[in-house]
Amino acid sequence: MGVSKSLTIYCLFILLFKLCNSKFSTANQEAKLVTFIQSKLTVHSPHENMMNSSVFPVLDLYQVVNVNENQEELTVKYVLSFYYYVQDVSWDPDEYNGVSKMAFNAGSFWTPEIVNEGIIDDIYTTSSYQIVFSDGRVVTSHHLSIFTYHCAMEYALFPFDEQKCPMYLSAWGSRDGEYTLALSLRELVYGQLSLAHLTQNPQWKVRSPVQYSIQQYPDGDQEFYDVLVVDLKLKRDPLFFLSVLIFPSFGVYILSSFVFILPVQSGEKITFASANLLAQVLTLGGEVATNLPRSSQHFPVFGNYMAFMIIHMASSLVLTILIYNIYFVGNNGREIPPWLDRILRDERLKYLLIPPIKTKHHNQSASRLNEYSRMENEPEQSSQAEPITARQQSPTNVSLGGDSETEGNPCETLQQTRLRDLGMMSSSQGSDQKKEKLAPLWARCSVMVDRTCFVFYLVIAIVVTLSYFISVVLVRSP
CATH class of the missing domain: 2.70.170.10 (Neurotransmitter-gated ion-channel ligand-binding domain)
Known part of the structure; x- marks a missing residue:
């Protein structure tokens, strides 16, 4: 038992000695290697x-x-x-x-x-x-x-x-x-x-x-x-700028074309066009000016697109004011020019969702206008013919001493005044009825201009937007 214990201690001692020797040997070898490398x-x-x-x-x-x-x-x-x-x-x-x-x-x-x-x-x-x-x-x-x-x-x-x-x-x-x-x-x-x-x-x-x-x-x-x-x-x-800049700007651009669909009677056309233009200008001065790189040497195509967009939207505001003027021309009693009358009665206006004018109704309207014109001329002819008739029937109005005619009969003066008032009333009534008849025609003309502007405006907006995206794709492609 004692021999076994002594043998175990001896083995452990030998193992420890080898470990220490190996450690010192490794350290010596590393030091030797460092010296070799440095030399x-x-x-x-x-x-x-x-x-x-x-x-x-x-x-x-x-x-x-x-x-x-x-x-x-x-x-x-x-x-x-x-x-x-x-x-x-x-x-x-x-x-x-x-x-x-x-x-x-x-x-x-x-x-x-x-x-x-x-x-x-x-x-x-x-x-x-x-x-x-x-x-x-x-x-x-x-x-x-x-x-x-x-x-x-x-x-x-x-x-x-x-x-x-x-x-x-x-x-x-x-x-x-x-x-x-x-x-x-x-x-x-x-x-x-x-x-x-x-x-x-x-x-x-x-x-x-x-x-x-x-x-x-x-x-x-x-x-x-x-x-x-x-x-x-x-x-x-580009996802961020597509979401917060390009798609919203394009949406407002397309939305601005619907100002030509809004009826004039609503009284909101100019407000609608102005609000869209203001929104786009604020977008250009806010989001675009903040996120767009400040470089004049390589100005972004999107900047040109935004500039054209604002100019186009400003033109819609000008056209809206023009359409308002066309709509209210009928209140001044201005006649419809023949060439414009032919256009308004053209059946192809149905493609602009404008119903055609019925021919019978148009002829009746024309005859009524002629009647109103005849009624306006009758009082004037009556007032011119009446004094002559009165002089022919009343010779006692001439004085014996060769003087010029004296003051007229009070009955004749009252009759002339009544005829003149009747003529004025007839003329005023005819003028009002004429304006009342012309107003729908000029309103129809304003609707025609509205729908035509809507088609051209929307087509231009879509073409310009597609051109922008196509140009970007073509330039990026190798």
Whole structure:
């Protein structure tokens, strides 16, 4: 029993000794490996044995944070890393207790200077780190970066626009020939940026694929430097503007055409047209002015559409006032011109939902008007003929001394006054009846103009709106 206990203690002691020895051995091996790596890598300049003098950049896009359309600025979140190979730094992991990589603080070894040319504001950048792998690969990575850069935007197709906002990552050291930018084999095959970690912006969607290439640009001294070009394309989601701007504006535009359906007798036509015009002007000065990008170089097509819409709606108000004037012309007793009378009796007006005038009724009306005209002329003829008859029947009215005729008989004067009053009453009655007859004809004329304006106004509104949407589709299509 005692021997067994002693043997167990001995085994535990041996195991503990090996563990401690392994730990110290691993620490020694790591320290030895760190010394080896530091002796091979430089800090201030590229290593002379860097494979092909090539630096491989890797960009991982995480999110389009914000798009400032008025300032033409784009804020993105990404992780940028780059690596290069140094042959002298490779080692066998088995010789160092299976250690295949070592991590170092930022700045421990040489780091290529790669910057964004269009950067405006570096909002946030976490600390970077460097990792050396057993195959000689030296990786420098930033945890996360958020920055704002300039993007020239075009708003002609707002809110169906797409923006091209390329990022230019320049390698400043490459102009001296110290190194060149290169793409990995996978990136050369696919030629596009990986979007595996991308979180889409709710208003702007990143179009896939995102082209990824390295180009050379002149620096002005007859030398060229490498630039990593990320062709970032953004597509706006138009649902919000369709819901709160385009469809309501189009609805008010179409609704304004119904001012020509509203009867003149209602007395609300001008109020209706003015209210629609005011609503559209307030929309243009409110929602459109607030959400429309402020650019005179690429004025949106929708802005032209809104301007035409307001001019067209203003014309409906002018036409409504004209229709009111036509309607009340009959109260002045103005005759219907023959050409207009033929149009009003045209049977094709039924297509405008206007019933035709009955011919018999029209002939009766014409005969009544002739009768009214004859009645107006009869009192005048009677008043002219009466004095002559009175002089012929009353010779005693001439004085013996050759004087001119004296004052008339009081009975004759009373008779003439009554005839004159009767003629005036007959003339007034005939004029009122004439106006009463002409008023429906001019009202019919105003209805005809109303319906004609409604058809043309509605057709123009639909054609202009369809032209706007078709032009947007044709321009967007490749």
